[in-house]
Amino acid sequence: MSERLWYLKRCDLFQRLGQEQLATLETRCRVRKFPRGTPVYLPSDLADSVLLLAEGRVKIGSFTEEGKQTILAFIEPGELFGELSLLGSEQREEYAETVEKSTVILISGEVMQQLLADNPEVALGVTKLFGLRRRRIERRLKYLLFHSNRERLVHLLLELAEQYGHAVEGGVELRIKLSHQDLANVIGSTRETVTVVLGELQAEGRLKLGRRKIVLTDIARLADSISVAVPPLGGA
Amino acid sequence: MSERLWYLKRCDLFQRLGQEQLATLETRCRVRKFPRGTPVYLPSDLADSVLLLAEGRVKIGSFTEEGKQTILAFIEPGELFGELSLLGSEQREEYAETVEKSTVILISGEVMQQLLADNPEVALGVTKLFGLRRRRIERRLKYLLFHSNRERLVHLLLELAEQYGHAVEGGVELRIKLSHQDLANVIGSTRETVTVVLGELQAEGRLKLGRRKIVLTDIARLADSISVAVPPLGGA
DNA sequence: CGCTCATTGTATGCTGCCTCACAGACTTCG
């Protein structure tokens, strides 16, 4: 049996599948490796498959006509992406690009549909996935609409801390390499503004900056600077 | 058999159910009527049910701490709402409020869960619903992030035209009563700004304003003012 | 190891949009 199987097992969604089902699934999907910074799919691509990230990290986003980039989400190993193709649209609306060297599993639309039809539990899992992601994005929308750039940035940092924060001496380090431009693309701001605001926050002793690296030294003061409860520390 | 049944039939999601299933469902849900402008549920409410709008119109939204209102969506008859409660959260995150006198069907969480378990097709329908709404909101987010107030407003008007536009002499009338404040709450702007921009658009001959009423007199010029393809005219 | 490119830091106008303040017109409901 192929070693690839562990990729599938790693995905929450497929936990409930039996050994033989997993094996069958495994024979029906392809594995591709991508170097850092390469597109997995583009907005013009045919949306005929669902993807599962085995290793690495992927970002989902889109470009406006004027070339501005919006980052909608980051995908971690074990997560499914490109799943809106299940709705039966022909074309992708966004692009997916590797942020690091990544391994991706391609599951064709038909195979996935079949899987859903045969396994109600998996179908339920997909529904929940959709729901969770929708809630996440609704929250983001609500927050972005009526807050200043500074508030949005701090909010984002706290979110990142939840997901990627690791306690180190002197604070919580964000274990995800993001440039100021990336941060700006998430909150809908500009690179310069992000640089300035981060500088201010550092001057205020709330965090420490490194190259593509941020350490939150005082989460409590960060949080109360936007009047929000301190989030629990996630990560390893 | 109760006349209420037609409410259920009207919902796409329940099309596939058999007569007896519909009848059973009907006995298990409650019907409530709300006058115009009353809350159906609030953010603090227990999220233990799903709702189906039979008649009227409902808006979904939320408030920021400072009292700013965000409108996330409008719900039309036959549409399901409050469906994120299916994810098993305890509390609502948003509020729902009637925009017009409305009739709402309450389906308790357990009943709905049972329904999904028994009818894979319905479950699939819910998945698609989630997916579609998520896509819609992702589009909105992308658009809002990097466009001016004027562009956002025009974009919104065009969207509304797709959904609520009716051809009348002299243009396309939006058959949904929205105040400038409402529009502002959708695009994340202020009432005054919306008033001014609408005034400009009227002066430019792109639309005509009435009290809580807008007629788009020149959709093509509206659309190209934000460089977008003209949407098809929906409605009756 | 040196070259090139990506990333970060800083300054300076400019302006879109928000805030605040007020007035007139229409609605709705007692």
Add this chain to the structure above:
DNA sequence: CGAAGTCTGTGAGGCAGCATACAATGAGCG
């Protein structure tokens, strides 16, 4: 039918954040 509340219109003032322009530093790669 009159009064109170809602909706629309308009103006002044101020500031956050964008566009633009440049410089320096570290990273990655041949």
